[in-house]
Amino acid sequence: MIQITKIMIKKSLHMLVFKDTNFKVNLISSEKVDDYIKLYINNKAIEYKDNKVYGAYSVNKPLKVYAKGKISDKNFKTNTVTLNSD
Secondary structure (H helix, E strand, O other): OOOOOOOOOOOOOOOOOOOEEEEEEOEEEEEEEHOEEEEOOOOOOEEEEOEEEEEEEEEEOOOOEEEEEEOOOOEEEOEEEHHHHH
């Protein structure tokens, strides 16, 4: 006895959409800073580098970016910039 079994395979294609952002930070008069500048992205400190592209960061929630440093023994903090997905 020969038995033939048909197997049907149903394939589904799922498309994943990744939304992320990259950005550059331009600090005016950064050459006057005595120490290195720390960049804060959602309150996490990283070293600032001129002309660096930061990312990729998820845009599921807003990014809050600011910098801190020191000029002539005085600490400074820049304004906070919020990056939204739209």
